[in-house]
Amino acid sequence: MKTVAVLTLGDAKRIASAAESEAIAHGWAVSIAICDSGGHPLWLQRMDGAPLMSATVAPEKARTCVLSGKPSKSLEDMINNGRFAALSMPVVPLEGGVPIVVDGAIVGAVGVSGVKASEDAQVASAGVAAVGA
Secondary structure (H helix, E strand, O other): OOOOOOOOHHHHHHHHHHHHHHHHHHOOOOEEEEEEOOOOEEEEEEOOOOOOOHHHHHHHHHHHHHHHOOOHHHHHHHHHOOOHHHHHOOOOOOOOEEEEEEOOEEEEEEEEEOOOHHHHHHHHHHHHHOOOO
Protein backbone atom coordinates (compact mmCIF):
# COMPACT_ATOMS: atom_id res chain seq x y z
CA MET A 1 0.00 0.00 0.00
CA LYS A 2 1.05 3.56 -0.66
CA THR A 3 0.68 6.52 1.60
CA VAL A 4 -0.47 9.59 -0.30
CA ALA A 5 -1.11 13.18 0.61
CA VAL A 6 -4.71 14.37 0.84
CA LEU A 7 -5.92 17.90 0.25
CA THR A 8 -7.54 19.55 3.24
CA LEU A 9 -10.02 22.40 3.34
CA GLY A 10 -7.15 24.59 4.51
CA ASP A 11 -5.17 23.61 1.40
CA ALA A 12 -8.16 24.41 -0.80
CA LYS A 13 -8.51 27.83 0.83
CA ARG A 14 -4.79 28.60 0.25
CA ILE A 15 -5.01 27.46 -3.36
CA ALA A 16 -8.17 29.48 -3.98
CA SER A 17 -6.72 32.59 -2.34
CA ALA A 18 -3.55 32.45 -4.45
CA ALA A 19 -5.54 31.83 -7.63
CA GLU A 20 -7.92 34.68 -6.82
CA SER A 21 -4.99 37.02 -6.13
CA GLU A 22 -3.49 36.16 -9.51
CA ALA A 23 -6.80 36.84 -11.23
CA ILE A 24 -7.31 40.15 -9.39
CA ALA A 25 -3.76 41.27 -10.21
CA HIS A 26 -4.63 41.00 -13.91
CA GLY A 27 -8.20 42.26 -13.71
CA TRP A 28 -9.67 38.88 -14.64
CA ALA A 29 -13.07 37.71 -13.39
CA VAL A 30 -13.02 33.91 -13.25
CA SER A 31 -14.47 30.89 -11.55
CA ILE A 32 -12.03 28.78 -9.53
CA ALA A 33 -12.69 25.14 -8.72
CA ILE A 34 -10.64 22.68 -6.71
CA CYS A 35 -11.24 18.94 -6.59
CA ASP A 36 -9.73 16.05 -4.67
CA SER A 37 -8.01 12.97 -6.07
CA GLY A 38 -11.36 11.41 -6.93
CA GLY A 39 -12.51 14.45 -8.89
CA HIS A 40 -14.96 15.45 -6.16
CA PRO A 41 -15.45 19.18 -5.52
CA LEU A 42 -13.73 20.78 -2.54
CA TRP A 43 -14.12 24.43 -3.56
CA LEU A 44 -15.95 26.56 -6.09
CA GLN A 45 -16.09 30.30 -6.34
CA ARG A 46 -17.30 32.58 -9.10
CA MET A 47 -15.77 36.02 -8.86
CA ASP A 48 -18.00 39.03 -9.44
CA GLY A 49 -18.36 39.55 -13.17
CA ALA A 50 -17.22 36.05 -14.17
CA PRO A 51 -19.27 34.48 -16.96
CA LEU A 52 -22.13 32.35 -15.63
CA MET A 53 -21.00 29.31 -17.62
CA SER A 54 -17.54 29.48 -16.01
CA ALA A 55 -18.99 28.08 -12.76
CA THR A 56 -19.87 24.90 -14.64
CA VAL A 57 -16.74 24.68 -16.79
CA ALA A 58 -14.11 25.27 -14.07
CA PRO A 59 -15.00 22.18 -11.98
CA GLU A 60 -15.04 20.05 -15.11
CA LYS A 61 -11.56 21.25 -16.07
CA ALA A 62 -10.32 20.21 -12.61
CA ARG A 63 -12.05 16.83 -12.83
CA THR A 64 -10.55 16.30 -16.28
CA CYS A 65 -7.05 16.61 -14.82
CA VAL A 66 -7.71 14.01 -12.16
CA LEU A 67 -9.29 11.55 -14.58
CA SER A 68 -6.61 11.96 -17.24
CA GLY A 69 -3.61 12.52 -15.00
CA LYS A 70 -2.62 15.50 -17.14
CA PRO A 71 -3.24 19.22 -17.50
CA SER A 72 -6.47 19.76 -19.43
CA LYS A 73 -4.47 21.56 -22.13
CA SER A 74 -2.89 18.25 -23.14
CA LEU A 75 -6.32 16.93 -24.13
CA GLU A 76 -7.16 20.12 -25.99
CA ASP A 77 -3.85 19.82 -27.87
CA MET A 78 -4.62 16.19 -28.72
CA ILE A 79 -7.91 17.20 -30.33
CA ASN A 80 -6.42 20.24 -32.06
CA ASN A 81 -3.81 17.90 -33.56
CA GLY A 82 -6.51 15.75 -35.16
CA ARG A 83 -7.36 13.13 -32.52
CA PHE A 84 -11.08 13.90 -32.81
CA ALA A 85 -12.11 10.60 -31.23
CA ALA A 86 -10.98 12.15 -27.93
CA LEU A 87 -14.10 14.33 -28.09
CA SER A 88 -16.07 11.27 -26.97
CA MET A 89 -14.16 11.02 -23.67
CA PRO A 90 -16.11 12.03 -20.54
CA VAL A 91 -13.93 15.09 -19.93
CA VAL A 92 -13.71 18.78 -20.83
CA PRO A 93 -10.68 19.15 -23.10
CA LEU A 94 -10.14 22.87 -22.54
CA GLU A 95 -6.99 24.53 -21.21
CA GLY A 96 -7.30 25.86 -17.67
CA GLY A 97 -7.07 22.73 -15.54
CA VAL A 98 -3.86 21.98 -13.66
CA PRO A 99 -3.27 18.83 -11.58
CA ILE A 100 -1.89 19.03 -8.05
CA VAL A 101 0.94 16.48 -7.82
CA VAL A 102 2.60 15.55 -4.53
CA ASP A 103 5.34 12.90 -4.44
CA GLY A 104 4.35 11.73 -7.91
CA ALA A 105 0.67 11.24 -7.05
CA ILE A 106 -2.20 13.40 -8.24
CA VAL A 107 -3.95 14.57 -5.08
CA GLY A 108 -6.40 16.91 -6.81
CA ALA A 109 -6.61 19.66 -9.38
CA VAL A 110 -7.52 23.28 -9.96
CA GLY A 111 -9.79 24.34 -12.79
CA VAL A 112 -10.28 27.95 -13.84
CA SER A 113 -12.65 29.40 -16.42
CA GLY A 114 -13.68 32.88 -17.48
CA VAL A 115 -10.88 34.44 -19.53
CA LYS A 116 -8.55 33.29 -22.32
CA ALA A 117 -7.50 29.66 -21.96
CA SER A 118 -3.85 30.48 -21.27
CA GLU A 119 -4.93 33.02 -18.65
CA ASP A 120 -7.19 30.44 -17.00
CA ALA A 121 -4.17 28.12 -16.82
CA GLN A 122 -2.01 30.90 -15.39
CA VAL A 123 -4.51 31.46 -12.57
CA ALA A 124 -4.78 27.72 -11.89
CA SER A 125 -1.00 27.34 -11.81
CA ALA A 126 -0.72 30.18 -9.29
CA GLY A 127 -3.13 28.29 -7.06
CA VAL A 128 -1.21 25.03 -7.34
CA ALA A 129 2.04 26.83 -6.52
CA ALA A 130 0.53 28.01 -3.23
CA VAL A 131 0.77 24.48 -1.83
CA GLY A 132 4.21 23.84 -3.27
CA ALA A 133 3.02 21.23 -5.75
